[in-house]
Amino acid sequence: MAEPSLAPLMLGIAGFGTVASGLVRILTENREAIFARAGRDIRVKRILVRDPGRQRAVSVPEGAALTTRMEDLFEDADIDVVVELMGGVDIPLLLLERSLGAGKHVVTANKALLAETGNRLFALAAEKNLHLAYEAGVCGGIPIVQTLRDGLTANRIQTLVGILNGTSNYILSEMSTKGMAFDQALKQAQALGYAEADPTLDIEGIDAAHKLALLIRLAWGVDYPCSRLSVRGISGVSPLDIAHAREFGYRIKLLGHARLVGDCARDSGIEAGVRPTLVHESLLLARVGGAYNAVRVEGDAVGSVFLHGRGAGDMPTGSAVAADIVSIARGAGPNNTGFVRPALPGPARIIPPLETYSRFYIRLMVSDTPGVLRDIAAVMAENGISIAQVIQKDQAGGSYGGEAGDGRAAPGVPLIIMTHEAYAAGVYKALRTLTDSVVVHEPPVHYPVLVKRS
Ligand code: NAP
Ligand code: HSE
Numbered sequence: 001m002a003e004p005s006l007a008p009l010m011l012g013i014a015g016f017g018t019v020a021s022g023l024v025r026i027l028t029e030n031r032e033a034i035f036a037r038a039g040r041d042i043r044v045k046r047i048l049v050r051d052p053g054r055q056r057a058v059s060v061p062e063g064a065a066l067t068t069r070m071e072d073l074f075e076d077a078d079i080d081v082v083v084e085l086m087g088g089v090d091i092p093l094l095l096l097e098r099s100l101g102a103g104k105h106v107v108t109a110n111k112a113l114l115a116e117t118g119n120r121l122f123a124l125a126a127e128k129n130l131h132l133a134y135e136a137g138v139c140g141g142i143p144i145v146q147t148l149r150d151g152l153t154a155n156r157i158q159t160l161v162g163i164l165n166g167t168s169n170y171i172l173s174e175m176s177t178k179g180m181a182f183d184q185a186l187k188q189a190q191a192l193g194y195a196e197a198d199p200t201l202d203i204e205g206i207d208a209a210h211k212l213a214l215l216i217r218l219a220w221g222v223d224y225p226c227s228r229l230s231v232r233g234i235s236g237v238s239p240l241d242i243a244h245a246r247e248f249g250y251r252i253k254l255l256g257h258a259r260l261v262g263d264c265a266r267d268s269g270i271e272a273g274v275r276p277t278l279v280h281e282s283l284l285l286a287r288v289g290g291a292y293n294a295v296r297v298e299g300d301a302v303g304s305v306f307l308h309g310r311g312a313g314d315m316p317t318g319s320a321v322a323a324d325i326v327s328i329a330r331g332a333g334p335n336n337t338g339f340v341r342p343a344l345p346g347p348a349r350i351i352p353p354l355e356t357y358s359r360f361y362i363r364l365m366v367s368d369t370p371g372v373l374r375d376i377a378a379v380m381a382e383n384g385i386s387i388a389q390v391i392q393k394d395q396a397g398g399s400y401g402g403e404a405g406d407g408r409a410a411p412g413v414p415l416i417i418m419t420h421e422a423y424a425a426g427v428y429k430a431l432r433t434l435t436d437s438v439v440v441h442e443p444p445v446h447y448p449v450l451v452k453r454s
Pocket of ligand 2: 139167
């Protein structure tokens with residue numbers, strides 16, 4: 001067996017923003033601990049930036065230089081690993097293709113890139129027998145990639161459910177515990193370095209969908225295109241629903257979930273999506289606050305495994321990037337997808353979102369008149385929905401009972417319904433019927449509900 005190299009591992013880093021600053025700090029401050037584990041030094045040679053004159057959060061490491069030329073990373077024979085921490089899709093794709101083509105290992109925190117173009121990059125890395133590592137791409141500092149790829153290899157994974165976006169969780173936590181306005185909480189998340197350059201990716205659930213697609217690949221070895229995932233973000237979550245959820249003993253969390261239906265993800269299917277969900281306060285997921293993330297994985301042999309930690313920010317994410325670099329420094333061969341035969345994912349059989357079932361929270365703004373509850377219950381029953389709990393509030397902030405422009409009384413009083421398990425198709429059909437009803441004043445609000453299993 002070949003002796004592992006003792007020469008320093010040389011890095012070319014693309015980007016010198018939040019995550020790259022965390023990485024550089026960790027490589028500098030924890031140098032001895034990392035040397036003890038990697039068996040060799042890890043040094044930075046080049047850092048690619050757009051604006052070399054910009055003030056940086058940390059100093060350029062000794063022996064390294066800034067550059068604005070991408071070629072300086074993959075054309076430099078001294079550089080062993082290209083670490084992509086710039087964000088976006090097109091330019092990083094070009095950089096990683098050129099780097100793999102030039103025989104460099106690559107490490108990235110870029111989940112959008114891997115969710116959208118991963119098949120191409122994994123195929124190229126496999127052809128060249130190079131590392132394509134992405135621990136930092138899913139849930140910041142939580143070692144979920146390694147857990148699924150290595151720790152749970154002996155399991156058939158049954159379900160995955162998690163809080164996959166730190167920014168959304170931060171916003172919902174601030175709204176829920178401090179009554180902060182959505183926009184202010186988002187501004188704070190941006191200032192703390194949690195949000196994507198385009199925060200729409202965070203608040204519309206797209207970043208969580210990218211991560212979910214990566215988790216599905218790792219868990220089942222299949223490709224579930226992001227464009228086919230059912231995705232709802234948190235931009236429409238109102239303080240009213242956060243408060244009602246609390247009254248029922250729930251917290252609203254943006255959850256990504258995936259479930260194996262039957263025995264095989266390629267043949268029987270995967271049910272998956274991203275959506276704001278009411279999580280019962282007795283569940284650990286309900287207690288995950290701030291920019292923390294958490295993932296619960298269920299395997300047939302291991303049972304339930306729960307991972308919790310910081311999901312965003314410079315140091316947690318830098319920690320995950322550094323872990324991938326140390327693995328490469330140790331000299332082990334690549335294990336990028338976690339699968340060997342076949343090594344590359346095939347298409348998943350996708351269970352349509354309408355065929356999924358769960359409990360639901362539904363809020364209707366209704367006329368406060370006799371018979372309304374009876375009529376709504378009838379629509380629910382016609383669509384096979386059994387009601388578990390119902391509460392009608394007699395005031396909606398004191399402003400109801402007037403006339404809306406369309407002749408309906410406005411804006412009505414909140415009627416909150418918690419259903420038993422119901423098919424999404426039935427719920428959506430009932431809500432469409434109710435939307436057209438004169439006693440319902442606003443489009444209904446609905447969220448799935450995650451309860452503790454008895
Ligand atoms: P960031 O703070 O915006 O930093 C991006 C860096 O990349 C900047 O230094 C920028 O250079 C450089 N850059 C961008 N486009 C470039 C180009 N075309 N040419 C040269 N340099 C370019 O971003 P970040 O928050 O560190 O995120 C980086 C990646 O990590 C993203 O893929 C993100 O999704 C992922 N990620 C972030 C976190 C987090 O908590 N922030 C967590 C996990 C994963 P200038 O400084 O000169 O403009
Ligand atoms: N914007 C992302 C988040 C960064 O808030 O979770 C971590 O991937």
